[in-house]
Amino acid sequence: MLRATLKSLLSRKLRLVLSGLAVVLGVMFVSGAFVLTDTMGRSFDSLFSSVYQGIDVNVTQKPKVGGDQDVGPSQQGNIPAATLDKVRAVPGVASVTGDATADGARVIGKNGKVVTTFGPPRLGGNWVGTSDLLQLREGRAPAADNEIVVNVTTAKSAGGLKVGDDVGVLTLQPGKKVFKLVGIFGYSGDRDSLGGSLEVLFTTPVAQELMLGEKDVYSGINVTAAAGVTNEKLRDDVAAALGGEAGGFQVKTGKQLTDETTKSFREGLAFFNNVLIGFAGVALFVGTFLILNTFSIIVAQRTRELALMRALGGSRGQTLGSVIIEAVAIGLIASVLGLAAGVGVGVLLAWVFGNVSGVALASVGVPAAAVISAFVVGLLVTVVAAVLPALRASRIPPIAALQEVATPDRPLTKLTVSGALIGAAGGTMLGLGLAGQGDNTLWLILGGVLVSFIGVALLTPLLARPVVSLLGRLFSWSVPGKLGRLNSGRNPRRTAITAAALMVGLALITGVNVILASAKQSLSSQASTQVTVDLIISGDGDDNGPAKFDPAVMDAAAKLPGVSSAASEYWDFAQVDGNGTGISATPDMAAYASMFKLTATEGTLQWTGPDQAVIDTENAKKRNLTLGSTMTMQFTRGEPHQVKIVGLYQRSDVMGGTIVSGDVVKDYRSAQPSWGYLRVSDGASVDAIQKQVDQLLVDNPEVSVANRAEYVDAQSAQFDQLLVMIQVLLALAILIAVLGIVNTLALSVLERTRELGLLRAIGMRRAQTMRMVTVEAVVISTFGALLGLAVGTGLGAAVVRALKDDGFTKLAFPWSQMATYLLLAALVGVIAAVLPSIRASRVNVLQAISHD
Amino acid sequence: MTASVATRTEVAAKAVDVWKIYGTGEAQVHALGGVSVELEKGHFTAIMGPSGSGKSTLMHCLAGLDAVSRGEVYIGDSKITGLSDRGLTNLRRTKVGFIFQQFNLLPTLTAEENILLPLSISGRKPDQAWFDTVIETVGLRDRLKHRPSQLSGGQQQRVACARALVSRPEVIFADEPTGNLDSRSGAEVLSFLRNSVRDFGQTIVMVTHDPNAASYADRVIFLADGHIVDELHAPTADAVLDRLKRLDKAV
Known part of the structure; x- marks a missing residue:
């Protein structure tokens, strides 16, 4: 039985490739995300440990504000200079350095604009001399109050600063200050910066005044231990000397600092990873539709073969097993390929990230999580999608081997009822999630969306008949168009699943679009009715x-x-x-x-x-x-x-x-x-x-002045960026849906070889054949797009309604964008039809019609 | 439905020294070994022969469905050998009609739409009077709005005949048209073909292995091993059976 399964699998390479590809892409996304975040994580680990290299013990004032999630970065308090002497007096201390550093020293580049980063801080601090870590590459240390040094990355980002240049710097004190650049420094290992941070170093008094806002204070004290004193011992001694917890100081070893920074960064990375995996989940969800469809068709086509096996003594379980084994085989191959592709993509993205951010990349590794998730996801998705078709296969009676009859179109009642029930359940979950408060809200909303999608997907076969015939009328002016339309209405389940796959991606995009359009509209209407400001000064x-x-x-x-x-x-x-x-x-x-x-x-x-x-x-x-x-x-x-x-x-x-x-x-x-x-x-x-x-x-x-309309536009521009990002991330789901259309068409063409032969025999041209297949594809894709637009509009409207009290006063529909999506979907249909239609037009008339 | 007498001697299709060779070297098979035959206009010709005799291949070559290895094929006066796909499509649109054994109709279209399909594909308007005549002849007036799945096998095949007739091709090629039918439905279809030759001067070429079916033809051509070995005019079923038996012995 196993051998028969594998043989029949190999004989259908096309289907194998197409349905496998969906899994490959999904798995690639998942494992790529893991490889990327793992590589980034390890790169930053080594970065952080080098940042704190040479610090045995560090003392800071306990922050007065922040340090928790709601407030963002902790805001260190200032340490009076006298504290340094107290620390210096502690036995076992070899050296003490006062650090006067804060984020927010912004260099003005050669183009007159403030130099920005993609996240790394722009530090302003005091010069404390070179070390194992910090090396002067050019010039000399700052000696006078009007002198600064910057790191190589700052000099490069500012458009090529040279020693001797006059450089404008914005600090935490009002106004731009101009300094003379006297030196440029880098770090051990030929690094230009630590993780892309921009650094400006002043003389200590200037740093204290401009970055800390007070004279004779420090942001931190770095201590090195005398020989024979452990860092932990030194930490405890220093803490005791400063009055312990009650003294208002935090005393930590360099290792503790490294671990803490690493931990909080890893949490951020994990969140990023989850976002990526969320989008991979959407892609895989769509892939499930494609695989389900493929297996249904394969089972339908193999009815006689499977029945013959039953007639020859195969059991029901063996039939079930043969389909599941086929799914496992596809899942395994796809997982391996997806993992390989994912490692490639992860490495590529990490490399891009490293280049943009200036972080030295750690060696690429494939974390166990990537491998495990690749196989779990790949196998699970494929097998879950194959279960229903496998069950159907196991119910094929042996007598089917002897009958010519095609499987009759089963009524859609059961499907429709369960679709309606599941859809209603999804809607309820969504409603509860949107209305409710608490920790489970997000999960309720996500689950509600997912379950609603499944419900709608189950309802699509019912919708397929009327909608497809209506859509098809647009193309019925030509005979090939009419035939294409009829073909797309022929198997409502298949058309529906194919279209539903496209629906998922488009519904999400449309939903986000409706929310953002509503936000924009609300914003501009509020700006005109609730604000009497003519000009606004603001910046990012x-x-x-x-x-x-x-x-x-x-x-x-x-x-x-x-x-x-x-x-x-x-x-x-x-x-x-x-x-x-x-x-x-x-x-x-x-x-x-x-x-x-x-x-x-x-x-x-x-x-x-x-x-x-x-x-x-x-x-x-x-x-x-x-x-x-x-x-x-x-x-x-x-x-x-x-x-x-x-x-x-x-x-x-x-x-x-x-x-x-x-x-x-x-x-x-x-x-x-x-x-x-x-x-x-x-x-x-x-x-x-x-x-x-x-x-x-x-x-x-850093700031500019805008009139009211410009300000609203600028705010809206952020929404547009968000939309572009979401569209890019959902593109994979759409791509898989397109593969689904290709798959369905290819199989239809294969199934209807005789019909195509007949049509060619009675005078249909190649071009007409191609047009027929193309119309079928366009009808399916526009049907999916319409579903997606409808569901997405509903989702978006529900969210906007729920956020009514949070400023979403207007519900707006992005009509032009929605029309664009519809047109793009039609175009997608045309593209998906290219290969199947070429195949259809090449059907050998003689072979198609000659009976065996 | 007249004037058939004047054209009786004209040739509707002909093969000139047609060879059809499959494979190369040792494995070479001569499906047709230099067949020359003329099929008269307004005649009902049957091609017979045992399995593997090349009768289907000959019909496919005559209809332009299959390319010949050597020799030439004509439909009417025009040579079809070497025509491009476009040329062959045009030929099928205007000069040739087909009736197959099975998979004859598009399941998505009604009987009427199936009948008119060759015309609508090539963008031609049906001649209403001729359409009515054809429908009356095949007796499908009350079945026009039905889909193939709602028709019996015999009715489906009559729809296929009507479809072949409606564009008034020079030749209709029928490949075992009664192969899938019970004897009564088969007889109906055959008499209908016979009548369309007699009444409308339609030229029909039919491949069959059934002597009874062949007895409806004006002329029977016997093939064996890729050669024409015999022929009969105005055959009876017994005469055909007799020839076939002799052929079997000779082989």
């Missing part, structure tokens, strides 16, 4: 928050003739009553409130003294706060503030939450505003004022 941000600019610009802008009102907004991470959150502050609440049409429901929207705040009624209620309550706020620097609520306001779609008085920003990480809002008086030209503000921003290259 990084891990530390939005870009900032010199507050002097706001003062100057407010004085421009034609500007009737100006308000600025500062932003930083803070602990509010013990919870980490981002917090906004503005010096002029009255102006700010009028910009956003906020009105007081209680109290006043105006500052009457320091340490005041306003809050929206909803948040106040949620947190049990009333007019006059106080909140304890700890900002990055300084002591906690007791902030008193002086006003409550009704939240709008664009504005909600707590806003604090401007006096607190001195304790912000950087006392510079992130947004500036200007209103122009009637009769003054917005354009003219925009140009003048632009001039004021010359030394603040």
